[in-house]
Amino acid sequence: MSTFVKWLTRLFLALATLIALAFFSIYYLASRSIPEYDADYVVTGITDDVEIIRDNASVPxxxxxxxxxxxFGLGFAHAQDRLWQMVLMRRTAEGRLSELFGERALQVDDLMRRLDIYDLAKRSVRDQDPETTLALNAYARGVNSWLAQINTGALGRGAPEFFLFPTAIAPWTPADSIAVGKIMALEFSGQLEDEILRTRAILALPKERVKDLLPDPLGMPINALAEYTSLFPKSEYPIYAQFAEPLDPMIAGLSPFKKRAFAGASNAWAAAPSRSAAGATLLANDPHLGFSAPSIWYLARIELQQGGIIGASIPGVPVILSGRSDYIGWGLTAAFMDDQDLFIEQLNPKDSEEYLTPTGYKRFEIRQTIVHVKDAAPRTLTLRWTENGPVLPPSHYNVGKITPQGHVATLGWTALSAHDTSVSALMKLMKSKTIDEAIAAGETYIGSAQNVTLVDGKEIALKTFGAAPRRAYNHQTQGRTPAPGWLENNRWQGRMPYSFNPEFREPAGGILGNTNNQIIDRPFPNHISFYWGDTERIERWKKLMQNREVHTRESFIEGQLDTVSYTARRILPLIAADLWFSGAQAPDGTIERRRQIALDLLANWNGEMNEHLPEPLIYAAWMRALQKRLIQDELGPLADEFTHVNPVFIDRVYRDTDGASAWCDIVQSTQPENCKDLARIALDDALLWLDQTYGSALTSLRWGDAHQATHDHAVLGKTPILKWFVNIRQSTSGGDNTLMMGLTSGTEDEPFSNVQGAGYRGVYDFADPDSSVFIIATGQSGHPLSRHYDDMGQLWRRGEYLPMSLDPALARAGSVGIATLSPEPK
Known part of the structure; x- marks a missing residue:
């Protein structure tokens, strides 16, 4: 027996030793790719020494x-910290994810190849201005210089992910930077899906109910809905239960094609000297994109010949996208310009390789491309383009559900340009010394459209950057739904002049701002959009701005961190009006008593979506259950597309605007229901869900437990065990309609997870520019073993910032490393 125990002990020790060695080996290999910030490097491609000082937050x-x-130095720093992220974005643009991830990535690759994103980027290189061309080439040399350091120094392949998904890393090129810009344009685009969803709603609902479900923003005149269903007989629409399988969760994080509810959003506002306590301009900007680990944003300061520039960059592109220089500050918000149209093309019944044009049938532009797939046979795709744009297969965006038989759908989008000079425009913006120069820079910007808020020391302005398509006044659908592409009046007539884009300067009230709300009201075809990104946050912003005669850096920070929901304050009294404080107190333990407790909590709540409170979770669960009850019976499976509560829809229903209270009656039931009944039933649904999900007293619930920010690794975030090391989760305040937006996922399993928000925040004070502040949501490094992978995360969560100073002595004093890049001896 003692011999058996001895051998068992020896076996256990041997196994433990092997496991320890395996973990040590893995750690050693992975840690080799953590860059050395305090080092001297000999490189090719520079004329003299380059110094990279990383301050105490590792901002270079x-x-x-x-x-x-x-x-060159910026490319070197980006590659040091975010090489895997850059390579993945390039592969996404190229349509080459399947080479690493197999068949589950085919859906993304298929669409990228059909849009021809990477080829369009390569063709756009020649259209950049000389200064941008030099910058793109120098940046690429910097990235490639770090690749050379990895190869010669055996630096762990540059990132630990390359051990799990081994692949050769091609040299970086200027086209790659332009392609990354196009990927970001996709992140901000939602017009295509809006067209498809609106059309599906028109096919499923009476016309008067469509304007309830997909309403125009409050305060905007209602425009007549296009009679899309009259363009083709309804019998010609195919009935498909489902198309392609949903993306594998591991791949979904890589896809740039966001659902309508997740199209880019942002906040930006500025104060003129007359509204600033210090007598100079102020600017706040916090762009909203999907959360990830690491963040899409990367803080950097570059010292050009004209002076310093500091702010938020995106690895892969040599531009500060939101920031300040010695001369101006600038911030971006998604403009929601209608720069996408879906066209329905009629096929030649005698030759399916031809489509109808205003002058007769014409052959598609056809070419084939091969997608190499890991552990599977290569796939050959046949790509087809028309004069209106690329053909989309039925499976993408569910476009087949709104494409009549004998037809195909094509996408018109301004960003599908082989002459895309957006990077040149952003370079000019970054280097502008006056607001006039900054506004002029936008003339060559293509898309996706952005509202650019600008300040110098004395003036504030807002200008929309982006190419707007010119539509005919007699366009059949006004671009709101797909239109026959063979009719001349439905086709784009070129682009509108840049002067057409909205521009605001020196407002009388001294305050400018945008929360993706409608900024201008012009009739079609001179409109900007019918679909806007926000109708709620702007109301809270107006109140905060007008509560003070003058503003400070601190009041602008307060606005960025504001978590009061104007929406909750507005619609709760409508919905609960007949339920609050009604009836005698019910016995403890009954559903009636639980309902009364919930209503009492909400009646005394100020609408603050604070992570520590139960009321935001009760409110959110109730509104989600209510909208589901309102639309499920009328829409059936289409209801699954409406993943987020639309407060304008609920407002219309409970005010009975144009008879919208009809939604409260459950179609399938024999007994008619009213809106009070449905509110009560939905509240009971929500309370049951809360009990099943959290199993605690209502007063013990915490919004932050449900509303965790999900900074997940794009590839490894769903992988068992590894996800605990690479994902960053944080309890957060805010919600879908607060200035400190924390957009919820809308999924069935974790509907209130915080998946999108201000991954970057910056406040620029031109009374004392070096007192400006900024922060990102994770850390500078993309390496999970680096201490800079998540070191800004808790600061961001607590609403804290880092100094945004151009003082090199300050950066040097607290540096975590100073790297010197020296040219190779000649």
């Missing part, structure tokens, strides 16, 4: 003898 401050050398 880059100095060089020439601007090209500085861009």
């Amino acid at each position: 401050h880059i100095f060089g003898a020439t601007d090209e050398d500085v861009y």
Whole structure:
């Protein structure tokens, strides 16, 4: 017996030793790719020494003898910290994810190849201005120089992910940077899905009910809905239960094609000297994109010949997208310009390779492309383009559900340009010394459209950047739903002049701002959009701005961190009006008593979506259950597309606007229901869900438990065990309709997870520019073993910021490393 125990002990120790060695080996290999910030590197491609000072948050401050050398240093720093992220974005643009991830990535690759994103980026290189061309080439040399350091120094392949998904890393090129820009344009685009969803609603509902479900923003005149269903007989629409399988969760994080509810959003506002306590301009900006680990944003300071520039960049592109220089500050918000149209093309019944045009049938532009798939046979795709744009297969965006038989759908989008000079425009913006120069820079910007809020020391302005398509006044659908592509009046007539884009300067009230709300009201075809990103946050913003005669950096920060829901304050009294404080107190333990407790909590709530309170969770669960009850019977499976509560829809229903209270009657029941009944039933649904999900007293619930920010690794975030090391989760305040937006997922399993928000925040104070502040949601490094992978996360969560100073002495004093790049001896 003792011998058996001895051998068992030896076996256990041997196994433990092997496991320890395996973990040590894995850690050693992975840690080899953590970059050394305090080092000297000999490189090719620069004229003189480049110095990269990383301050105490690992924000690089880059100095060089020439601007090209500085861009080289930025490429070097980006690659050091975010190589895997950059390579994945490039592969996404190329349509080459399947080479790493197999068949589950085919859906993304298929669409990217059909849109021809990467080829369009390559063709756009020649259209950049000379200064941008030099910057793109210098930046690419910097990235490639770090790749050379990895190869010669055996630096763990550059990132630990490359051990799990081994692949050769091609040299970086200027086209890659332009392609990354196009990927970001996709992140901000939602017009295509709006057209498809509106059309599906028109096919399923009476016309008067469509304007309830997909309403125009409050305060905007209602425009007549296009009679899309009259363009084709309804019998010609195919009935498909489902198309392609949903994306594998591991791949979904890589896809740039966001659902309508997740199209980019942002906040930006500015105060003129007359509204600033210090007598100079103020600017706040917090762009909203999907959360990830690491963040899409990367903080950087570059010192060009004209002076310092500091702010938020995106690895892969040599531009500060939101930030300040010695001269101006600028911030971006999604403009929601209607720069996408879906066209229905009629096929030639005698030859399916031809489609109808205003002058007769014409052959598609056809070419084939091969997608290599890991552990599977290569796939050959046949790509077809028309004069209106690329053909979309029925499976993408469920476009087949609104495509009549004998037809195909094509996408018109301004960003599908082989002459895309957006990077040049952003470079000019970044280097502008006056607001006039900054506004002029936008003339060559293509898309996706952005509202650019600008300040210098004395003036504030807002200008919409982006190419707007010119539509005919007699366009059949006004671009709101798909239109026959063979009719001349439905086709784009070129682009509108840049002067057409909205522009606001020196407002009388001294305050400018945008929360993706409608900024201008012009009739079609001179409109900007029918579909806007926000109708709620702007109301809270107006109140905060007008509560003070003058503003400070701190009041602008307060606005960025504001978590009061104007929506909750507005619609709760409508819905609960007949339920609050009604009837005698019910016995403890009954559903009636639980309902009374919930209503009492909400009646005394101020609408603050605070992570520590139960009321936001009760409210959110109730509104979600209510909308589901309102639409499920009329829409059936289409109801699954409406994943987020639409407060304008609920407002119309409970005010009975144009008879919208008809939604409260459950179609399938024999007994008519009213809106009070449905509110009560939905509240009971929500309370049951809360009990099943959290199993605790209502007063013990916490919004932050349900509303965790999900900064997940795009590839490894769903992988068992590894997800605990690579994902960053944080309890957060805010919600779908607060200025500190925390957009919820809308999924069935975790409907209130915080999946999108202000991954970057910046406040620029031109009374004392070096007192400006900024922050990102994770950390600078993309390496999970680096201490800079998540070191900004808790600061961000608590609403804290880092100093945004251009003082090199300050950066040097608290640096975590100073790297010197020296040119190879000649």
